[in-house]
Amino acid sequence: MYEKIEYGKIKNKSDWRYNGLANQHFAKEAPETYWKTSTDLPSFPALQEDTECDVTIIGGGITGITTAYELTKRGFRVVLIEANQVLNGTTAHTTAKVTAQHDMIYDEFIRHFGLNHARLYYEANQNAIDYIKGIVDEHQIDCEWIEQDAYLYTANENAVQKIRTEHEAYTKLGIERDLIKDLPIPLGSKLALVMKNQAQFHPLQYLKALLEQIVQKGGRIYEETVALDIKKGERPEVVTKSRHAIKSRFIICCSHFPFYDGGGLYAARMYSDRSYVLAIKPKIEYPEGMYLSIDQPSVALRYTVVNGEKLILFSGVSHKTGQGKAMSTHYETLRQLAESSIGIESIPYYWSTQDLVTIDKIPFIGPMSENEDNILVATGFKKWGMTSSAVAATLLSDLVEKKDNPYESIFTPSRFHLNPGLQKVISYNADVAKHLIKGKLEKPDVQFEDISPGEGKAVTINGRRAGAFRDETGCLHLVDTTCTHLGCEVEWNDSEHTWDCPCHGSRFKPSGEVVEGPAIKPLKQIDLD
Ligand code: FES
Numbered sequence: 059m060y061e062k063i064e065y066g067k068i069k070n071k072s073d074w075r076y077n078g079l080a081n082q083h084f085a086k087e088a089p090e091t092y093w094k095t096s097t098d099l100p101s102f103p104a105l106q107e108d109t110e111c112d113v114t115i116i117g118g119g120i121t122g123i124t125t126a127y128e129l130t131k132r133g134f135r136v137v138l139i140e141a142n143q144v145l146n147g148t149t150a151h152t153t154a155k156v157t158a159q160h161d162m163i164y165d166e167f168i169r170h171f172g173l174n175h176a177r178l179y180y181e182a183n184q185n186a187i188d189y190i191k192g193i194v195d196e197h198q199i200d201c202e203w204i205e206q207d208a209y210l211y212t213a214n215e216n217a218v219q220k221i222r223t224e225h226e227a228y229t230k231l232g233i234e235r236d237l238i239k240d241l242p243i244p245l246g247s248k249l250a251l252v253m254k255n256q257a258q259f260h261p262l263q264y265l266k267a268l269l270e271q272i273v274q275k276g277g278r279i280y281e282e283t284v285a286l287d288i289k290k291g292e293r294p295e296v297v298t299k300s301r302h303a304i305k306s307r308f309i310i311c312c313s314h315f316p317f318y319d320g321g322g323l324y325a326a327r328m329y330s331d332r333s334y335v336l337a338i339k340p341k342i343e344y345p346e347g348m349y350l351s352i353d354q355p356s357v358a359l360r361y362t363v364v365n366g367e368k369l370i371l372f373s374g375v376s377h378k379t380g381q382g383k384a385m386s387t388h389y390e391t392l393r394q395l396a397e398s399s400i401g402i403e404s405i406p407y408y409w410s411t412q413d414l415v416t417i418d419k420i421p422f423i424g425p426m427s428e429n430e431d432n433i434l435v436a437t438g439f440k441k442w443g444m445t446s447s448a449v450a451a452t453l454l455s456d457l458v459e460k461k462d463n464p465y466e467s468i469f470t471p472s473r474f475h476l477n478p479g480l481q482k483v484i485s486y487n488a489d490v491a492k493h494l495i496k497g498k499l500e501k502p503d504v505q506f507e508d509i510s511p512g513e514g515k516a517v518t519i520n521g522r523r524a525g526a527f528r529d530e531t532g533c534l535h536l537v538d539t540t541c542t543h544l545g546c547e548v549e550w551n552d553s554e555h556t557w558d559c560p561c562h563g564s565r566f567k568p569s570g571e572v573v574e575g576p577a578i579k580p581l582k583q584i585d586l587d
Contacts, residue, residue, distance in 0.1 A: 093261055098266075099266060104300070115309075116139055118140030122138055132455060151335070152261055156258060157445065158445060161350065161352070161441075164180065183442070190259075199267040201260045202263065204257065209253075210352055211349060211350070212352050217352060237251055241349065285299075294309050309432065317576055325561075327416060327422075328562070331440075332385075336393060337407035356374050357395055357396075372392065372400070379563040389408060389553060414438045501518045504526075512529075519586070524537065525539045541577055
């Protein structure tokens, strides 16, 4: 007998087994982020009328909220709209490491863009740590801010030279660093590169305080308000799904993948990557520090204190969204990696997240396109949204104020760094094309009776690929699997119970509604009658 299944939940042991998570370690039967569970967030009304302001911000994640905070502080009238609830997307699913150690990038950046460029990137992100710390101190925010060293390590003798080369890059850039053999945690390290004085915090406790500050300074926040279109002009307008217009001097898109492209070809210059997080009560004593392995599959570790005990956020096993194996197998792979390194007492929480990656690994922050300097964007933070969002908040606010910012040229979306971008554009678009074509040709041989309650599968209806999900009552929900963004074929995500697009990461409920863009229209429902 199956209980009622809400969207995205796995509610009974049968589904659990089906999803491959049959393991005594998992305390919860559905993915749930610790950050959300431990934060009582305010709610806001939907926009019910036409309105106007100085700056309209689209997206209620860390970037939209920090930018709204910065702009209201500088005296601008700000309206922030969010399609669902604030802090419900990527920000709630982060591991919240506040660091300029963004994986192995500095040697690569020096080679591709030059020493000055790499130094500015580091400086922007290091300043972002000070910026966040300044806000925490100014408002006395109780958000578990703790300074931590960040470690990049390898457990593979053959990769030791890579760490040494990255260390040389740190030396050239003047980054405070250390090269050590043994980590304070048994991860089998052969060599590790330490970046000193980074930090970790509870992101939602921090952002809850920023929401209060925005409202106190006259900023207006609307939830359940979906931006459908932008009308360009002197005072551009955001048009919402409920047909209300917001006129302002500037529009800033912080909606993860920009729902509006403005001719900037973002779909061809970014891809989306999914990764997994287990919040683990370990068998070992966890020391201080944030750790990231450069080996494959890469894993990252930090801790957070829950009820006086350290839980380790053990994350990684990333892959392109909608590509690869059944989603639940990734949780299991991560669990096995954790078991063999830190040991597992229990896993009180687990969740997954989706990040956008630009082809040159540098975020897009600035005017949406060369011809529109009053429509701005911030996206493509890879997995480093904590510092990148602070970089975006100050840079975008300076653009609104027409003030010079030393980092503008690094992050501008209209940059054209041929090396390494072009080759990746070609291979990425070939990958998108492959998924477009492969999906169209596929004629899955799955019968409706092969689909159990709680399961979703691709099927063939009238000679065309379609998606079928059977709910707990036995009822089938059928959708056209053609993504409404640019037409790739969506794939079933068996751990989140969504249809995910392998091309640019749009996600849809079993009934077709959009969970995450860039798509703004739902999947078409199929009625067999
Ligand atoms: Fe772009 Fe699906 S998200 S085609």
